Amino acid sequence: MKIRHVNAGVFTTVENLEDTLTAPAEGFYWIDADTEDLELLQPVFGLHDLAVEDCLSEEEQRPKIEIYESHYFIVVNSIRFDDEEIFLRALNVFLGRHFIITVTKQKLNELRAIKPILWEQEVSEPDRFLYLLIDLVVDNYFLVGDRIEDKIEKLEEDILVHTKRSHLNEIIGLRSEILWLKKMLGPQKEVINVLNKKDLRLIDDQLQKYFSDIYENAVKISENFDTFRELMGNLREAYQSSIANRANEIMRVFTAITTIFIPLTLITGIYGMNFDNMPEVHTQYGYFIVLGIMLTLGLGMFYLFRKKDWI
Incomplete structure (x- = not known):
């Protein structure tokens, strides 16, 4: 005090x-x-x-x-x-x-x-x-x-x-x-x-x-x-x-990635079937041709999505 x-x-x-x-x-x-x-x-x-x-x-x-x-x-x-x-x-x-x-x-x-x-x-x-x-x-x-x-x-x-x-x-x-x-x-x-x-x-x-x-x-x-x-x-x-908005951005990216892989999965699914009489199965360079097609398809879709500002 x-x-x-x-x-x-x-x-x-x-x-x-x-x-x-x-x-x-x-x-x-x-x-x-x-x-x-x-x-x-x-x-x-x-x-x-x-x-x-x-x-x-x-x-x-x-x-x-x-x-x-x-x-x-x-x-x-x-x-x-x-x-x-x-x-x-x-x-x-x-x-x-x-x-x-x-x-x-x-x-x-x-x-x-x-x-x-x-x-x-x-x-x-x-x-x-x-x-x-x-x-x-x-x-x-x-x-x-x-x-x-x-x-x-x-x-x-x-x-x-x-x-x-x-x-x-x-x-x-x-x-x-x-x-x-x-x-x-x-x-x-x-x-x-x-x-x-x-x-x-x-x-x-x-x-x-x-x-x-x-x-x-x-x-x-x-x-x-x-x-x-x-x-x-x-x-x-x-x-x-x-x-x-952040969740929407994440979902958009996931959707775009999923969309890119859908046709690739389709191709691998078709050529993953165990049939003898399939076109290009016994082609010498068939494996590399299919990989090239898958790579071109994936990059093309990625470029398209980027151009449209989806990803």
Whole structure:
């Protein structure tokens, strides 16, 4: 757990948790905590039991906002795209009049990235901290969306150039992740919409209007993921079409080869009959003549099929 006093974007480390009980003359306290620290934080700040229970739960938490008497509890999902896999990480935030507590189970990039922004904008209010933090979380969805789009384009190119059966697993896996993200984006949009429209006494009225910009971005992200879902459907159709065309090509080649060998099989079948009185059976060069005829017939049919672009 790290306790910082933030004033005009300047951080000062606070060693004693009891010092955060009263509001500072200027600025606010930012407490960056793990779930294990909630046992100490709950009695000090009067954190609601249900909110603490949500933070400690092993189950996946949906984005939400809970309004309590002395503080707000907000859950948003941070997004990461590592090693071709998409991860959502819960970011739990307790917002008070003079403090903000961020609780995570894993370290999040947004909490590292927020520090220079606070210093640059000389932030001294916890509600403005909340705004900038959620703005960072939402912006990261655009970055992940760009990477997903690049992956879709590359997958589409690979399918058109050389279709592999492994591509189907990639399509199904990526589509499932997109649908899962789309499902989680709905509640997250609603949380931002509440921060934008609902009368919230712990958030300044002027600042609250800025949440509308974040909400618009969240809507754009949701629309982008709708587009990705449609593109994955198109990719699956392209894959199936490519596989069907490939099967047709293989069958066409096999059919052409079979057609070439049918007359050759007929000739060998006729001359394979064990009759004494057969024309050309006792001819000195009959064997080579028949081979020549078979070779000429086979090459002629092969040339004809190639000319008609059948093989």
